[in-house]
Amino acid sequence: MTKCGFSIAVLLAILLLGVLAFFQPRQVTLAQGGMPTDDEVNRIARQLYCPVCENTPLDVCPTEACRQWRELIRQMLAEGKSEAEIKQYFVEYYGARVLSEPPRQGFNWIVYVLPPLMILAGVVLLFRTLRGWVKPAAVDEQEVEQLSADPLVRKLEEDLRRREK
Amino acid sequence: MTEHPTSASRPGVPLWAQIMIWSGLLGLLIMIGIGLARAQQGTIQRGDRVPSNLTLNLYQGYEYNGQSQVRFDALRGKVVLVNFWASWCKPCEQEAAELQQAWESYQSSGQVVFLGVDYVDTEPEARIYLKKFNITFPNGPDLGTRLAQRFRIKGVPETYILDRNGVVQYVKVGPFQSAQEIQMIIDQVLLRP
Numbered sequence: 001m002t003k004c005g006f007s008i009a010v011l012l013a014i015l016l017l018g019v020l021a022f023f024q025p026r027q028v029t030l031a032q033g034g035m036p037t038d039d040e041v042n043r044i045a046r047q048l049y050c051p052v053c054e055n056t057p058l059d060v061c062p063t064e065a066c067r068q069w070r071e072l073i074r075q076m077l078a079e080g081k082s083e084a085e086i087k088q089y090f091v092e093y094y095g096a097r098v099l100s101e102p103p104r105q106g107f108n109w110i111v112y113v114l115p116p117l118m119i120l121a122g123v124v125l126l127f128r129t130l131r132g133w134v135k136p137a138a139v140d141e142q143e144v145e146q147l148s149a150d151p152l153v154r155k156l157e158e159d160l161r162r163r164e165k
Numbered sequence: 166m167t168e169h170p171t172s173a174s175r176p177g178v179p180l181w182a183q184i185m186i187w188s189g190l191l192g193l194l195i196m197i198g199i200g201l202a203r204a205q206q207g208t209i210q211r212g213d214r215v216p217s218n219l220t221l222n223l224y225q226g227y228e229y230n231g232q233s234q235v236r237f238d239a240l241r242g243k244v245v246l247v248n249f250w251a252s253w254c255k256p257c258e259q260e261a262a263e264l265q266q267a268w269e270s271y272q273s274s275g276q277v278v279f280l281g282v283d284y285v286d287t288e289p290e291a292r293i294y295l296k297k298f299n300i301t302f303p304n305g306p307d308l309g310t311r312l313a314q315r316f317r318i319k320g321v322p323e324t325y326i327l328d329r330n331g332v333v334q335y336v337k338v339g340p341f342q343s344a345q346e347i348q349m350i351i352d353q354v355l356l357r358p
Contacts, residue, residue: 051285051310065253065285072287094285095309121186125178 036077044073044083047101051094058098208317209325213333216315217241221280223305224288227295235280235303237331244277244354245327246347249307249318251286252294257322260340261298267347268302277351282307284321326350328357 045059050066058066069090076086090098102108147153178186209215217238229235237245248264250257264279271277281304283291288306295304307313316325319338326335334354341347 063253065251068253068287068290072289075289091309093306093308095311097310121182124182128178 034078036074040077041070041074044077044086045070047087048090048098049100051098057100206317208319208323208336208338209315209333211333211336215325215327215331215333217331219312219315221282221303221305221312222308223303224283224292224295227281227300227302227304229278229280229303235305240278240327241331242329243275244329244351245331246277246279246351247282247312247316247325247327248279249282249284249313249316249321249323250294251284251321252290253286254321256340258294258298260322260342261294261300263341263344263347265298265300265302266344267351270344270348271351272302276355279303281305282312284313284318285310326354328354 042059046057048058048069050056050058050061050063050069052065053061053063056066058069073086076089081089087099091103096103096108102111104112215237217236219237221235221237223229223233223235225233246264246267248260250261264281268279271279279302281295281300281302283304283306286306291304291306294300316323322337322340324335324337324341325333326337328334334357335350
């Protein structure tokens with residue numbers, strides 16, 4: 001290789017490295033800035049439930065379907081969709097049952113109204129029961145004396161004493 | 166002699182409260198009973214009529230006669246195969262090619278309609294699935310799982326074959342093994358008036 005050829009090769013190599021160095025950080029920036037993180041995805045996913053495997057929040061659900069839905073959330077976040085829009089989309093597609101918190105409408109109101117009502121009823125019942133409890137009355141000495149003076153009571157007491165003997 | 170208060174004189178739960186509590190409990194029991202009865206009902210059975218007001222929105226590129234929505238009552242007079250599937254469902258893949266093969270054999274007759282109902286799926290993945298198996302018959306998402314609830318499906322794949330009157334004539338839970346199996350059933354249903 002001539003001296004000139006070597007110089008061109010070195011120049012090309014430097015140029016190539018320069019190009020790579022120029023594009024490398026940009027790719028990283030796009031990956032970090034363009035795509036939402038797992039935490040951002042899971043923040044929404046944990047508010048949704050897997051409609052296939054019951055009682056499993058989407059953020060911890062291991063099935064293929066859930067993985068697809070998490071990716072869909074990521075994609076929608078990247079498109080600039082808000083949390084409310086994403087949740088609305090999921091409700092439209094999979095029904096209100098995917099929401100961890102049922103919407104406050106129609107029959108769902110039972111979930112919100114019944115438990116506080118039951119607690120309230122329990123408190124009222126407990127209060128009334130406790131209030132109904134009666135403290136034993138203190139012994140009235142005067143009343144005891146009056147009773148002892150009664151001949152019938154005195155006879156009863158004598159009979160009892162005789163039986164005990 | 167003074168009277169000590171007895172339990173009879175203690176304030177009890179008022180009648181109106183008792184009625185409310187017992188009514189509430191009864192209502193709750195009825196609800197649980199209905200829920201259990203529904204859970205044990207299983208899928209719709211042969212002889213059941215599919216509600217006519219059911220509609221299926223279709224994916225772009227998978228429309229029915231150029232329409233993006235199909236109503237079940239508009240399909241009266243045709244034998245309808247309703248297949249519930251999902252891209253995440255591995256057993257669905259076993260029958261995908263068979264369904265397409267069977268569809269191709271009836272497509273030109275105009276007497277049979279195949280409808281693919283994509284159950285709790287994402288559209289991008291569903292499209293990849295449809296392309297992978299070269300599926301061309303009408304397909305669409307089960308929005309809000311309304312169809313799945315009306316058919317009371319237990320999972321995917323499940324297939325229902327309706328006669329010309331919209332009455333279920335065949336229920337298949339799980340994948341079909343061959344296109345011939347599908348064709349044999351449809352041919353029998355086609356013989357019915």
